[in-house]
Amino acid sequence: MDFDFPEELAETRKKIREFGLRELTPELAEKYDREEKYPNEIRKKAFEAGIINYENPWGMLMAIEELCRIDPGLGISATVSLFGEEVIMLFGTEEQKQKYLTRVNSGELIMGLAVTEPGGGSDVAGIKTTATRSGDKFIINGAKMFITNGQIADFIVMLVRTSPPNGKRHHGLSTVIVDTKAKGFTANKLEGKLGVRATNTAELVLNNVEIPVENLVGPEGKGFYHIMTFFNISRVYVAAQGLGIAQGALDRMLQYIKKASALGIAEANSESSQFILAEVAAKVEAARLLTYKAASFLFQFKPDPIITSIAKWHAAEAAVFAAEKAMELTGTTGITSDLERFYRDAKILEIWEGTSEVEKLIIARMLTKEDGTQ
Numbered sequence: 001m002d003f004d005f006p007e008e009l010a011e012t013r014k015k016i017r018e019f020g021l022r023e024l025t026p027e028l029a030e031k032y033d034r035e036e037k038y039p040n041e042i043r044k045k046a047f048e049a050g051i052i053n054y055e056n057p058w059g060m061l062m063a064i065e066e067l068c069r070i071d072p073g074l075g076i077s078a079t080v081s082l083f084g085e086e087v088i089m090l091f092g093t094e095e096q097k098q099k100y101l102t103r104v105n106s107g108e109l110i111m112g113l114a115v116t117e118p119g120g121g122s123d124v125a126g127i128k129t130t131a132t133r134s135g136d137k138f139i140i141n142g143a144k145m146f147i148t149n150g151q152i153a154d155f156i157v158m159l160v161r162t163s164p165p166n167g168k169r170h171h172g173l174s175t176v177i178v179d180t181k182a183k184g185f186t187a188n189k190l191e192g193k194l195g196v197r198a199t200n201t202a203e204l205v206l207n208n209v210e211i212p213v214e215n216l217v218g219p220e221g222k223g224f225y226h227i228m229t230f231f232n233i234s235r236v237y238v239a240a241q242g243l244g245i246a247q248g249a250l251d252r253m254l255q256y257i258k259k260a261s262a263l264g265i266a267e268a269n270s271e272s273s274q275f276i277l278a279e280v281a282a283k284v285e286a287a288r289l290l291t292y293k294a295a296s297f298l299f300q301f302k303p304d305p306i307i308t309s310i311a312k313w314h315a316a317e318a319a320v321f322a323a324e325k326a327m328e329l330t331g332t333t334g335i336t337s338d339l340e341r342f343y344r345d346a347k348i349l350e351i352w353e354g355t356s357e358v359e360k361l362i363i364a365r366m367l368t369k370e371d372g373t374q
């Protein structure tokens with residue numbers, strides 16, 4: 001088994017890294033975080049440079065990893081404008097693909113995916129937003145919470161209830177495309193997040209929003225299945241975010257040790273510092289192997305939900321661990337450097353697209369199911 005990437009992917013990674021170091025400057029990273037502003041110019045440049053190219057899935061994964069390694073807030077913002085597109089890609093009509101996906105994949109449009117509501121995110125089947133059929137329209141009422149790109153998106157793929165659960169809570173849910181310019185749609189930007197402040201997050205309020213029935217994605221009543229299928233894909237990309245952040249923290253630890261050693265600061269190379277470094281390096285490497293294994297299954301069209309959830313959980317944990325240990329090792333230097341952002345930004349990975357607890361539940365349930373014991 002060969003663990004090396006082929007030459008053209010090594011070249012892709014090099015190109016992404018060069019782009020990231022050129023465009024995601026420390027000044028811009030600090031500014032967008034402080035101002036809690038979405039870096040649309042950087043996103044556009046990433047499309048122009050071919051860094052975001054949905055036709056090259058390994059390239060997409062590397063873009064997320066390498067840009068998050070430089071700055072998580074900018075890295076995620078620049079790569080998340082396609083968030084949710086797999087729902088349309090897998091279940092949408094040819095017309096929907098032409099109308100929406102072509103323009104999202106070229107960077108012209110920004111989209112989002114809305115599942116979470118004010119009542120919670122983990123319990124997907126418990127959502128309350130309704131879409132009621134009226135002639136050739138659906139009328140949507142409800143609210144969505146913490147929606148990435150919520151205020152800047154051109155359209156949102158949304159999970160809604162189209163019929164009562166009838167005993168099974170995950171029945172009667174559907175996915176629909178909502179135009180953000182529709183009458184009755186409001187997006188309120190959420191500010192003051194712990195981290196990833198350059199990403200746009202919003203509360204969405206839907207007050208009698210009308211959408212044509214053609215905006216239903218896939219068969220009515222299959223929304224829960226669409227969203228679960230989507231998460232089995234998107235979690236691989238979250239694992240790549242975690243890998244990038246963990247590697248970025250490790251990079252900074254090494255830079256610090258080098259500088260401090262040159263200045264004759266003995267503690268930088270003490271045994272306890274070496275232990276911390278080794279622990280972080282081991283977590284990063286494990287995150288890398290798991291992320292690439294999950295991606296390899298996914299890109300061969302045979303995603304493995306157990307490996308995907310293990311990768312997402314582990315890489316998120318590696319990012320949080322690495323950022324914290326980097327802070328410990330670098331002390332006041334770290335607190336006053338960009339590591340401060342890594343420390344704040346890492347935490348979201350243990351929350352979005354399935355908390356670590358939810359990932360553990362999936363792993364355990366799938367294992368016992370496969371074992372035939374449930």
Ligand SMILES: Cc1cc2nc3c(=O)[nH]c(=O)nc-3n(C[C@H](O)[C@H](O)[C@H](O)COP(=O)(O)OP(=O)(O)OC[C@H]3O[C@@H](n4cnc5c(N)ncnc54)[C@H](O)[C@@H]3O)c2cc1C
Binds near residue numbers: 119121353357
């Ligand atoms: C910055 C940001 C961006 C986001 N972007 C999006 C987006 O684009 N689209 C979207 O739909 N959502 C988005 N979310 C929401 C995110 O997916 C949810 O926060 C997440 O799913 C957890 O839901 P919750 O916060 O409501 O926590 P809850 O579901 O209320 O969970 C609270 C706690 O209980 C635990 N828990 C819940 N259920 C169980 C269980 N059955 N067993 C054991 N423990 C359990 C959880 O692990 C967690 O620790 C975003 C959130 C943030 C912060």
